[in-house]
Each structure stands twice: as structure tokens, then as C-alpha cells.
Amino acid sequence: MIENAKQLAEKAxxxxxxxxxxxxxxxxxxMGTCGIAxxxxxxxxxxxxxxxxxxxxxxxxxxxxxxxxxCHSEPTVEVFDRESGASVIYGQVTEQQAAAIVESGSKPAAxxxxxxxxxxxxxxxxxxxxxxxxxxxxxxxxxxxxxxxEEYLVQDGxxxxxxxxxxxxxxxxxxxxxxxxxxxxxxxxxxxxxxxxFAAAQKxxxxxxxxxxxxxxxxxxxxRAVLEGDPHAVLEAMAIAGYAIGATKGIIYIRAEYPLxxxxxxxxxxxxxxEGLLGKNIFGAGFxxxxxxxxxxxxxxxxxxxxxxxxIEGMRGEPTxxxxxxxxxxxWKKPTIVNNVETYANVCAIIRKGADWFKKIxxxxxxxxxxxxxxxxxxxxxxxxxxxxxxxxxxxxxxGEGIKxxxxxxxxxxxxxxxxxxxxxxxxxxxxxxxxxxxxxxxxSGGMIVMDEDDCMVNIARFFLEFTxxxxxxxxxxxxxxxxxxxxxxxxxxxxxGTMETLEKLDTLSRTIKDTALxxxxxxxxxxxxxxxxxxxxxxxxxxxEKKCAAGVCHKLITYTINESCVGCTLxxxxxxxxxxxxxxxxxxxxxxxxxxxxxxxxxACKFHAIDKS
Amino acid sequence: xVQAAMEKTKNMLERxxxxxKILERNGKNKAKLIRILQEVQEEYKYLPEDIxxxxxxxxxxxPAKVFGVATFYAHFALSPKGKHxxxxxxxxxxxxxxxxxxxxxxxxELKLEDxxxxxxxxxxxxxxxxxxxxxxxxxxxxxxxxxxGQVTADKAMELVRALRxxxxx
Ligand SMILES: Cc1cc2nc3c(=O)[nH]c(=O)nc-3n(C[C@H](O)[C@H](O)[C@H](O)COP(=O)(O)O)c2cc1C
Ligand code: FES
Numbered sequence: 001m002i003e004n005a006k007q008l009a010e011k012a013x014x015x016x017x018x019x020x021x022x023x024x025x026x027x028x029x030x031m032g033t034c035g036i037a038x039x040x041x042x043x044x045x046x047x048x049x050x051x052x053x054x055x056x057x058x059x060x061x062x063x064x065x066x067x068x069x070x071c072h073s074e075p076t077v078e079v080f081d082r083e084s085g086a087s088v089i090y091g092q093v094t095e096q097q098a099a100a101i102v103e104s105g106s107k108p109a110a111x112x113x114x115x116x117x118x119x120x121x122x123x124x125x126x127x128x129x130x131x132x133x134x135x136x137x138x139x140x141x142x143x144x145x146x147x148x149x150e151e152y153l154v155q156d157g158x159x160x161x162x163x164x165x166x167x168x169x170x171x172x173x174x175x176x177x178x179x180x181x182x183x184x185x186x187x188x189x190x191x192x193x194x195x196x197x198f199a200a201a202q203k204x205x206x207x208x209x210x211x212x213x214x215x216x217x218x219x220x221x222x223x224r225a226v227l228e229g230d231p232h233a234v235l236e237a238m239a240i241a242g243y244a245i246g247a248t249k250g251i252i253y254i255r256a257e258y259p260l261x262x263x264x265x266x267x268x269x270x271x272x273x274x275e276g277l278l279g280k281n282i283f284g285a286g287f288x289x290x291x292x293x294x295x296x297x298x299x300x301x302x303x304x305x306x307x308x309x310x311x312i313e314g315m316r317g318e319p320t321x322x323x324x325x326x327x328x329x330x331x332w333k334k335p336t337i338v339n340n341v342e343t344y345a346n347v348c349a350i351i352r353k354g355a356d357w358f359k360k361i362x363x364x365x366x367x368x369x370x371x372x373x374x375x376x377x378x379x380x381x382x383x384x385x386x387x388x389x390x391x392x393x394x395x396x397x398x399x400g401e402g403i404k405x406x407x408x409x410x411x412x413x414x415x416x417x418x419x420x421x422x423x424x425x426x427x428x429x430x431x432x433x434x435x436x437x438x439x440x441x442x443x444x445s446g447g448m449i450v451m452d453e454d455d456c457m458v459n460i461a462r463f464f465l466e467f468t469x470x471x472x473x474x475x476x477x478x479x480x481x482x483x484x485x486x487x488x489x490x491x492x493x494x495x496x497x498g499t500m501e502t503l504e505k506l507d508t509l510s511r512t513i514k515d516t517a518l519x520x521x522x523x524x525x526x527x528x529x530x531x532x533x534x535x536x537x538x539x540x541x542x543x544x545x546e547k548k549c550a551a552g553v554c555h556k557l558i559t560y561t562i563n564e565s566c567v568g569c570t571l572x573x574x575x576x577x578x579x580x581x582x583x584x585x586x587x588x589x590x591x592x593x594x595x596x597x598x599x600x601x602x603x604x605a606c607k608f609h610a611i612d613k614s
Numbered sequence: 615x616v617q618a619a620m621e622k623t624k625n626m627l628e629r630x631x632x633x634x635k636i637l638e639r640n641g642k643n644k645a646k647l648i649r650i651l652q653e654v655q656e657e658y659k660y661l662p663e664d665i666x667x668x669x670x671x672x673x674x675x676x677p678a679k680v681f682g683v684a685t686f687y688a689h690f691a692l693s694p695k696g697k698h699x700x701x702x703x704x705x706x707x708x709x710x711x712x713x714x715x716x717x718x719x720x721x722x723e724l725k726l727e728d729x730x731x732x733x734x735x736x737x738x739x740x741x742x743x744x745x746x747x748x749x750x751x752x753x754x755x756x757x758x759x760x761x762x763g764q765v766t767a768d769k770a771m772e773l774v775r776a777l778r779x780x781x782x783x
Contacts, residue, residue, distance in 0.1 A: 034748045037761035071750020218705030218745035256652075256689060257746055297648055298688030300744070314647040316686040375707035375749040382750055413706065447749075449706045463709055467744060473686070577722070599718075 001276045004284045005162040012153045019154065020082055023061035025105050028078040030142060032067030032228045033260050034221075038074035046098035047077070054102055063151070066229020068142030069383030073115055078142075081106035091115045118399060119385065122361055123349055132398050134361060135385045136369050137222075137345040141229030146264050149271040152232040158277050160351035161236045165243050165285040168351075173244040174200055177347065179355035181367040186212055186303075186340030187418070187444045188520075189366070189433035192347075195337055198327035199245040202335035207247035209238050210312075210331065210338045213254040213261070214296050214303040217416030218467060220447035222371040223341035225383050227254070227261035230345070231268035235291065237344035239278065240351060242289040245337060250291030253308050256298065265293060300417075300471035301521050305330075305338040307473070318473045319519035340445065342371055362388035366432035370443065376413075376450040377404045384448075393427040396450055407452040411535070415444030417464045417471075418524030420531025421457060440531040442524070456553035457536040458543055462490040464528040472521065479522030482513040486529060495556040498544040507533065552613050555598045559614055562589050566610035572602035626664075632657055633665055637672050644673050647683055651690060660691040688743075696732045696739035698777055700770075701756040705745030708753040712766075716753060717742060719767035723774055737781060738774070 002008050029035075029044045044064065051060050070076045073091025079101060080087035086106040091113050093101070100109040108114045119133030120126070127134070135141075144151040152158070164173050178193030199207060211234060215223040227234065238250040254262055269291065272278040280288045294312050301307045302317035309331050311317035330336025346368055350358045359367045366388040374384045378400040386395060392412055396402070403409050411421040414431075420441035422429070429435050433443050451460070465487040474480045489506050492498045510526035517523045533540060542548050549557040562572070568586040573579075580596045583589030591602070603611045636653045640646040650669060655661055661684050670677040684690045700720060704713045720740045724733045732739040748754050751763025755770060762773070 033746075033761065034750050034763070037748055037751055037754075037763050074750065215747065216744075218709075219707040219749055220745065221747035221749055224747040257743070295649070295652065296687075297652065297690065298743075299686060311648065312645075314643075314645040314683070316682050318686075373707075373749055375752060376710045381707075381752075416706070447706065449710060451710055455710055460710075463706070470688075470744075 001274075002158075002283070003276065005166045008153070008158055008162050008283070012156070012159075015150045015154050023059055024082055025060040026080050026082060027060060027062050027102070028065045028068075028080070028143065029062060030066070030068045030070075030074065030076045031064040032225060033258075034067060034071055035074050035076065036260075040075040042095055043075050043077065043093050043098065046095040047102060050098045050102040054099075056102065060102060060105075063145045064147070065144060066141045066146050067225040067383060069138060069225065069385075070115060070380075071382040072380045073113070076115070077101060079104070079106050089115045089117060122357075123353060132390065132394055133385050134369050134387050136349050136361070137226060137342055137371050138229070138383065138385050139349070140233060141225055141383075144230070146229050146231055147267050149232065149268070149275065152230075156352060157232055158236055160348035161239050161243075161277070162283050164240045164351055165283050165287045170200060170244045170246065173240060173351070176350060176355050177244070180350045180358040181355075181365075182343065182346055182350060182358070183366060183433065184340055185342035185346070185370065185445065187217075187415070187442065189443060192339060192343055195327055195339070196241060196244050198325070199247075199335045199337045202328060204335050206249075206332075206334045207245055208331045208334055208336040209241045209245065209247045209250040209291075210305075210308070210326075210336055211238055211250065211252040211341060211344055212303060212305065212308060212338050213252055213258075213341050214300075214308060215255060215258075215341070215445065216300040216303040216471075217445045217447045219375055219413075219416060219449050220373045220445050222373050222383060222446045224258050224261055226341050226345050226371075227258065228264055231261075231265045232272065233348055234265075234341055234344045235268055235272055235278065237347035238291060239282065239289045240347055241337060241339070241344070243287050245335070247335075247337075248288045248290070250289065251294055251312060251331070252291060253294045253296060253302070253312060255296040262293065262295070269293075299473075300467075301473050301519070304520050307519070308338065309336065316473070318475045319521070321518060342446070363430070363432050365434060370431070370446060372446045372448040374400050374448050374450070376448075377407065377452040377455070378402070378450040379404055388432045389430045391428050391430050392422065395431075395448065396427070400450065403450065403452050407454065409450070410453050410455060411451045411457065411460075413441075413449040413451065413460070413528075414447065415442035415524075415527070416447045417467050418442060418520070418527055419444045419447075420527050421451070421460065421535060422531075423535045426535075440527065440534055442527070454551050454553070456494075456549050456551035457532040457539045458490065458493055458549070459551075459553045461529045461532045462487065462494055465490055465525070468521065468525040472525075476516075476518035476522060478513045478516040479518065479525065482509055482517075483522070483525055485509060486513070486526065490529070493540065493543045494549075494554040496543070496547045496554075498540075500544060503533075503540060503544065548614075555600075558598050558600075559593065560591055560596060560598065560600070560603060561612050561614070562591060563610055563612050564588065565608045567608055569608070571605050571607070572611065575601050575605045577601065629665070630668055633668055633672075637669070642673060644675060647673065647675070647680065648687070651680075651684060655690060660694045663692075694732075694736070697737050697781075698758055699739045699741065700774075701741050701743045701746075702770075703744070703746050703748075703752070703754040703756070704742040705749065705752075707745070707749035711752040713742075713753040715767045716755060716765055716770050720770055720774065723771055738777075 077093045078089045097112040120131045182192045183189040302311045304319045307317040307319040326336040362368045371385045380401045472479045566588040573581040580592045670680040755762045755765040
């Protein structure tokens with residue numbers, strides 16, 4: 001049991017000494033969901049075996065960590081030297097490389113691929129190498145064993161909570177968060193301190209602190225990475241929030257698709273309870289706080305805070321009109337704050353280092369950093385944490401190292417189903433909440449999907465509408481029926497039935513839905529349509545006027561033909577599921593356009609580039 | 615006749631006994647309805663209608679309320695699923711990396727008609743999900759509990775065939 005702040009500091013010091021004595025070299029193996037799927041488990045075992053074989057048990061230690069964010073190079077392993085601080089990160093590690101990696105210590109091993117780090121830790125060091133990435137939220141993710149409270153304590157874990165409850169008044173905590181300018185990372189960007197102040201001002205014996213870990217944006221995985229890689233940081237921040245607003249109970253609402261995050265959160269909660277870091281009379285300051293997990297059941301709209309609250313109450317997760325805001329009347333009608341995982345992950349650093357320190361990073365209106373899940377057609381797919389105000393170009397072409405296979409950049413999608421697509425001319429935009437909104441997209445929770453010339457923007461708009469249709473709760477008419485009509489119109493355009501009138505209607509209906517839908521889901525669902533129409537009008541026109549899809553995505557608008565390179569190998573004819581291809585062996589084949597269902601099987605099967613797609 | 619009827623009643627009672635345990639575990643708490651249904655589904659692999667009615671009764675809720683919750687959340691299945699469940703991610707990252715091709719290939723290999731998700735022999739179910747949070751490995755396919763990254767239509771076919779062999783053996 002850690003009973004007061006002094007004991008915490010002593011304990012952390014003790015662990016530091018013990019670690020230093022235990023091993024000189026640490027080997028971090030990335031064991032997040034994605035790492036495990038990419039096959040890190042056998043590598044972990046190979047490294048363990050190798051340490052034994054080389055007889056270096058007392059010198060080299062293996063540490064299982066969360067995601068390092070280098071998804072493009074999983075499985076990843078980092079080797080560091082506790083004394084010198086030197087470290088080397090390897091990507092695409094194989095079992096065969098284990099011996100060399102163990103042997104080389106913190107010096108690059110021959111035969112293994114060393115990666116450049118590309119980030120710095122603002123809390124611990126200066127940005128000496130002008131790194132593009134700054135890791136505040138991901139400070140511990142990929143650096144510590146998330147299943148070890150001790151390792152978290154070494155990184156000043158629970159020091160922020162101790163500081164808050166033993167040296168600050170609740171109002172001081174709120175003032176600090178307000179002064180830091182921290183804004184909600186769940187998408188809306190609402191000032192976090194202000195939200196806390198509203199809840200704190202309510203006179204009520206029961207209040208709740210909720211963590212929104214529903215992470216519904218398809219194509220985003222920042223919150224998962226934080227929960228899997230640094231669960232204690234979220235618990236600690238929630239306790240601080242509880243102290244600030246006068247709540248003793250916290251709830252983490254997490255999507256059931258994240259079993260590993262759930263497991264690690266449960267472990268962390270148990271550990272914190274055992275040490276008295278959750279529970280009664282925390283740090284002897286007379287403050288009680290405990291929390292529990294609630295599981296989502298697969299509904300995107302439950303990420304919306306009022307819907308989320310209804311879901312916790314065991315009901316259909318339908319949103320309700322605001323006001324009243326949850327801070328006034330939330331869970332079981334009690335004052336409740338709902339914050340996103342990443343928002344909480346900033347709180348401890350702000351309490352430890354102060355508001356002024358935090359404000360030095362990022363822009364004046366949006367201080368701090370933002371984590372993006374960079375995915376799609378970019379070379380270096382992964383988790384990226386950059387200061388607010390970084391340009392899209394720096395993220396996509398700097399950190400992401402450009403477009404895959406030398407293709408041309410076409411668009412980047414941010415904000416998920418509520419956001420929009422930005423094109424090449426917008427690449428130099430310094431991103432923050434306001435700049436993205438001005439361009440018709442939004443920050444969203446941090447999904448960033450890069451698209452190249454092979455992606456069709458009309459199809460992407462239709463894809464998001466399909467998602468919204470699936471996820472609309474059906475409570476309000478504009479969203480339930482309006483989006484269905486939008487989807488059908490997009491379908492018409494993708495299948496060659498669109499007219500100029502369709503385009504006009506698309507625009508009018510989109511604006512009507514935005515103005516009239518009940519909740520954030522419906523109010524933002526036309527954004528992907530409006531933004532692609534504004535930025536890629538020519539593509540819409542091409543689909544409508546020329547009945548063509550230049551990206552070759554919209555099936556119905558594609559024609560497959562066989563050119564003179566055909567050697568008559570018959571492979572295409574044998575593969576065609578509808579027998580639309582005919583021809584003599586060794587003679588040029590032809591496709592019967594009436595029979596062709598444009599499945600593209602022939603195109604993929606042909607080894608002679610004899611099939612044209614237009 | 616009588617024996618058959620008694621057998622049936624006995625089976626039904628046994629069926630509900632499991633549900634009773636789940637209800638007890640959750641303190642017959644209305645607020646835990648979602649959790650209760652999740653546990654029922656773990657037990658039965660889907661939510662049988664009679665059991666939902668039983669749950670409603672036990673919690674003092676209208677059956678419509680329970681159906682309402684069950685139909686709202688994507689995780690609840692109202693009909694039984696196949697022995698092996700293929701979940702193809704169709705989140706944005708996976709979509710732009712070609713998840714549709716995998717879905718099409720699986721559906722055609724398993725001869726699923728429009729709207730059908732489970733093969734006639736009840737061995738395979740194909741579903742789509744939006745984002746499993748492993749976008750770095752897109753496109754992603756989860757078979758039962760195993761996550762497979764950077765899947766192609768061909769690889770998906772291999773996996774189906776391997777499972778078929780396993781079923782035969
Ligand atoms: C349709 C919809 C889905 C949302 N999904 C999420 C989500 O998955 N995660 C999240 O943190 N916030 C989500 N939000 C935003 C929440 O309603 C809420 O603003 C947020 O959790 C507040 O936390 P923050 O201020 O820390 O961002 C969603 C909003 C809408 C309208
Ligand atoms: S979009 Fe498929 S895992 Fe995220």
C-alpha cells in the first residue's frame with residue numbers, strides 16, 4: 001500500500017535502483033494487437049531463448065510493451081542501454097535475427113533493419129534532432145510494460161495524482177487545465193478545463209467521470225494504442241478529474257472489439273487498487289475514487305456522449321438533445337464529464353509540468369499535440385504524434401515518407417465519417433481544430449487515411465454514407481431517411497445513372513440534413529459528400545457526363561477489353577465466372593460485353609498485360 | 615407423448631437455468647441488460663427469442679425493450695452463426711486497401727446469396743466490421759479470434775480451404 005506522496009516517491013526511487021541493478025540492457029518487444037497479429041510472439045520467445053543461450057540473464061532483460069507506432073515495420077523491437085541511454089529500434093524482425101540482436105546490445109546488429117526514431121519526448125528532453133514527432137500522449141506507449149505498475153511508477157506514474165490531491169485544491173486543478181488550453185481530443189475540441197468547471201460547479205453528492213474509449217471512427221486506433229500501451233495514465237488522469245469535479249466514481253466505456261485493451265485495463269485497475277492508488281483515502285488526502293469498465297456492443301453512435309450515457313444505463317444508445325449537457329445532467333441524471341482517452345492521456349503531464357510548459361507545444365488556439373493514425377496508401381503506416389500546427393505535408397511526406405509504390409497523392413481523409421477529404425493543394429495547411437474545419441473537414445479523433453490516384457472520391461463518399469446508414473440510430477428523420485436518399489444518389493452516380501440534377505439534389509439534401517439532424521452523427525454525416533463535391537467536382541462530373549471512373553473503382557463504369565498482347569493461353573476464359581470470354585487456344589480472345597459482370601478476375605489472372613481496363 | 619412433452623419441458627427448464635445463473639451474476643439489474651445479453655450470447659452464440667422474452671420477464675421489462683436493445687447493437691445476433699466466423703474489416707483503411715475484394719471472394723467461395731451471411735451447412739459466417747484498430751495491417755481479417763493482417767483474396771481462400779480440411783478431418 002502506498003499511503004502518501006512520500007511513500008510513492010520512495011517506492012519509485014527504489015524501483016529505479018532495482019532496475020538498474022537488475023539489467024544493463026533492456027529489449028522492448030512491441031506486443032500491441034497489431035504487433036501480435038504481425039507475429040511478435042515467436043520473436044519474443046526467440047529473444048528469451050537467446051538470452052538464456054548466451055548466458056546473459058543478469059544483464060539483458062526483455063520487456064513486453066504496447067505499440068511503438070511503427071506499424072509499417074512490425075514486428076518491432078527496441079534495444080536500449082540503461083546507463084548510456086543509447087538505443088536502437090529494429091523493424092521486420094525475424095526469429096533468425098534474435099541472436100544478433102541480443103549479442104549487439106544497444107549497437108546496431110548486423111543483418112537486422114534499424115529504423116530511425118523520428119520523435120522526441122518533450123517531458124524528458126529537448127528536440128535536439130528537429131524531430132517532427134513529439135510524444136506526450138504516447139510518452140510511455142511502447143516504452144514500458146503496460147502490465148507492470150512498477151514500470152509506470154518509474155516514469156513518474158501517479159506523481160501527478162499525488163501532487164493534485166496533496167498540494168492542490170480542486171479549483172487549482174481546474175485552473176491549471178483551463179490555463180493549459182487543453183481541448184477535447186475526441187473530435188469536438190471543447191476546452192477540457194471548462195467542461196470540468198461546469199461539472200465542479202454543480203452541487204450534488206454524486207458525480208461521474210467517464211472515459212470515452214468507444215473509438216468509433218473506422219480507420220483510427222490511437223485510443224487503442226494508449227489503452228494497451230499505457231493504461232495507468234488514463235486511470236490516473238480520471239482520478240485527477242474526479243478530484244477536480246468532486247466525483248468518486250469513474251467509468252471507462254470501451255468497445256468490445258478491443259479485448260487486449262480491456263484485459264490490460266483490468267490488470268491496471270487491480271494493481272492500482274492493491275496499492276491504494278484507487279479506492280478510499282488516496283494518498284491519505286481523504287479523497288476516494290474507484291472505477292469500472294463498461295463494454296460497448298458495436299454501435300458507432302454510442303461514441304456520442306449522450307448516447308454513450310444511455311448505453312451505460314443499459315438502454316438503446318440513442319442520443320438526446322443537448323442541453324442539458326452531461327456536465328449538468330448526465331449519467332443517472334447526475335453531473336458527469338465525458339472525455340476522450342487521448343484527452344485524459346494529456347492530463348498527467350500537464351499537472352506534472354504545468355500549463356505554461358504545455359502551451360509551448362502546438363499553436364496558440366490548440367496547444368499540445370495530436371495523435372494520428374496514419375493509414376492507407378502511405379509508405380510508413382503507423383501512429384504519429386505531432387505538435388498541433390504541423391502541416392499535412394510534414395505528416396504524410398515527412399513522417400509517412402510519401403505514397404506507396406510511387407503513385408500520386410490524391411487526397412487525405414480526416415475526421416472519419418464526420419470529416420472530409422483534402423487534396424494536394426491543401427497539403428501545406430497547418431492543422432488544428434479551426435483550420436481543418438475551415439476546409440470543410442475536421443480534426444475528428446485522429447484517423448488520417450491517405451488516398452492515391454487509384455481511389456475514387458465518389459466511391460469514398462458513398463463508402464462513408466454506407467457506414468452512416470448502418471450506424472444511424474433511426475431516431476430522427478433527416479438522418480434515417482435523408483442519408484438513405486443521399487446514399488442512393490451516390491449509388492446512382494457510381495453506377496452511371498447520375499444526372500446533373502442528381503448532383504444538385506445531393507447538395508441541397510446534404511445541407512438540409514446538416515441543419516436538421518438531431519445529433520452530431522447526422523449533423524456531420526453529409527460532410528464527406530460536401531467536401532468531395534467541393535474538392536473533386538471534376539470526378540463527379542466525369543462519372544455523370546462521361547460515365548467514366550478514372551480511378552477504375554466503380555465497377556459498372558469500367559469496360560474490360562483484350563488487346564493484341566493476348567497469346568491465347570485461355571487462362572482468362574477459364575477463370576471467368578460467367579463464361580463471357582471466348583477464343584481459340586493460341587488466338588486472341590474477346591470479352592462479350594453483354595455477359596461481362598466486370599468482376600476483374602480476368603484482369604488479375606492475365607500474365608501478359610493483355611487486358612485493358614478503362 | 616407424455617414423455618416427449620416432459621422431456622421438452624425439462625430441456626426448457628435446463629435452458630433457462632443457464633440464463634438464471636447469468637441473471638443472478640448480474641444481480642437482476644436492469645442497468646446491466648447489455649452485459650446480460652452479451653453473456654447470453656456467449657452461452658448460446660446468438661440471442662434466441664424465447665430467452666430474450668425470459669430475460670425481459672425476469673428483469674421486469676417489456677419484451678419490446680429487450681428486443682429494442684438487442685436489435686440496436688451490432689454485436690447481437692438474432693439468428694445462429696456458423697461454426698467459424700470470418701470478420702472482414704471494412705473500415706476506411708481496409709477499404710482503400712481492397713477489403714471489398716476479400717468480401718466478394720469469400721461470399722462467392724461460400725456461395726452466399728444476397729443478404730445471406732451464413733453458409734447453408736452452418737460452418738461459415740462472413741461478416742464485415744468497421745475498424746478493428748489494426749489499420750496498420752490493412753486489410754484485416756479476423757477468423758474466430760485470430761487476427762490476420764495484409765490479407766489478399768487469395769490468402770482468404772487458402773484460409774477457408776484450410777478450415778474446410780480441418781472440418782473434414
Ligand atoms: C456520432 C459521434 C461519434 C462520436 N464518437 C466518439 C468516439 O468514438 N470517441 C470519443 O472520444 N468521442 C466521440 N464523440 C465525441 C463525444 O460526443 C464527446 O464529445 C467526447 O467524448 C468528449 O470528449 P473530449 O472533450 O475529451 O473530446 C462522438 C461524437 C459523435 C457525434
Ligand atoms: S480500418 Fe481495418 S483495422 Fe482499421
